[in-house]
Amino acid sequence: MSNSDGFIEEVTEELRRDQMMAKLKKYGWIAVLAVLLIVGGAAFSEYRKAQARAQAEGLGDAVLAALDSDDAAVRATALQGIEGGSAQADAVLSMLTASEQLSADDLDGAIATLNEVSVNGDIPQVYRQIASFKALTLQAETMxxxxxxxxxxxxxxxxxxxxxxxxxxxxxxxxxxxxxxxxxxxxxxxxxxxxxxxxxxxxxxxxxxxxxxxxxxxxxxxxxxxx
Missing domain, CATH: 1.25.40 (Serine Threonine Protein Phosphatase 5, Tetratricopeptide repeat)
Structure with missing residues (x-):
């Protein structure tokens, strides 16, 4: 290889490096943004998981506190005052409430609670069906x-x-x-x-x-x- 060929290659390589640096300066923010989005997304996901876990624990504590009374009517009233935070949680709370209403000999209240679940379109279908079935069986003597x-x-x-x-x-x-x-x-x-x-x-x-x-x-x- 002649000295001129080597010089040309060095100049060409230097130009490539200059072009690469220019592209990095121009578009490098995209790569930085992508990294930030990935890291931020992972952090947000962990935050949401922790938030959901805390919400579930709080709901569980509230239910246990509501069921702590020896009086079924008091338990039913306490359960009615709990916010489930989701349609599924509300359905479970309502069915627990209906069970306590039955224990308190409040048949009409239990049927009304179950019927509310059965017609609520926001609640998953399986819960609506269970509530409807239970309400119908409770009305064997009255319907x-x-x-x-x-x-x-x-x-x-x-x-x-x-x-x-x-x-x-x-x-x-x-x-x-x-x-x-x-x-x-x-x-x-x-x-x-x-x-x-x-x-x-x-x-x-x-x-x-x-x-x-x-x-x-x-x-x-x-x-x-x-x-």
Whole structure:
């Protein structure tokens, strides 16, 4: 390599360095900003986690304090005064309140509390369904069978464990109305559902037999015994 070639390479390399430094001066703030955003985002995330943890701990302490009384009515009133901070927490607080209202023999209050949960669109659906189911079962003696039937039919359409429990309630309403055939058919449908629990399966078997039917665990058909 000649001296001139080496000189040209040195000059070219120096120009590259100068161009790189110029770009860093011009655009380097972007890299700095990106680093700050990453670090700031991580710090904010940790702050939010700590805040959520503190909020949950505070809610738990408030619930424990509310349940400390020996008087169920006092416990219910104390629970009603707690701010959940989220729709899910409010739903849990409401159902705890309803439970304490029942303990205090305030059936109407418990039903009203549960109904508020069941119609609140801000609350997750599963909590609304549970509240609706509980409210319907509490009104077995005060609500007419057809109205309760409509409510349980809506829940049965959802499927899953709650849907099966709703079907069981529909079978009980059929028994109440003297429709043995419908009750047996409904219990048979419960038996043939893949999600049936052992306890519910046992109850269904017992009631089918008590009603004079013969449970069929394979075909979904049910036959009436002649005895």
């Amino acid at each position: 007419d069978a057809d109205t309760r039937k409509q409510g349980f039919e809506a829940l049965a359409a959802v499927g899953g464990p709650l849907g099966l429990l709703a079907q069981e309630q529909l079978a009980l309403i059929a028994i109440q109305q003297g429709d043995t055939e419908a009750a047996i058919a409904t219990y048979q449908a419960v038996l043939n559902d893949a999600g049936v629990t052992p306890d519910l399966q046992q109850r269904a078997l017992q009631v089918i037999v008590a009603l004079g039917g013969e449970p069929d665990l394979t075909s979904g058909l049910i036959t009436e015994s002649n005895g």
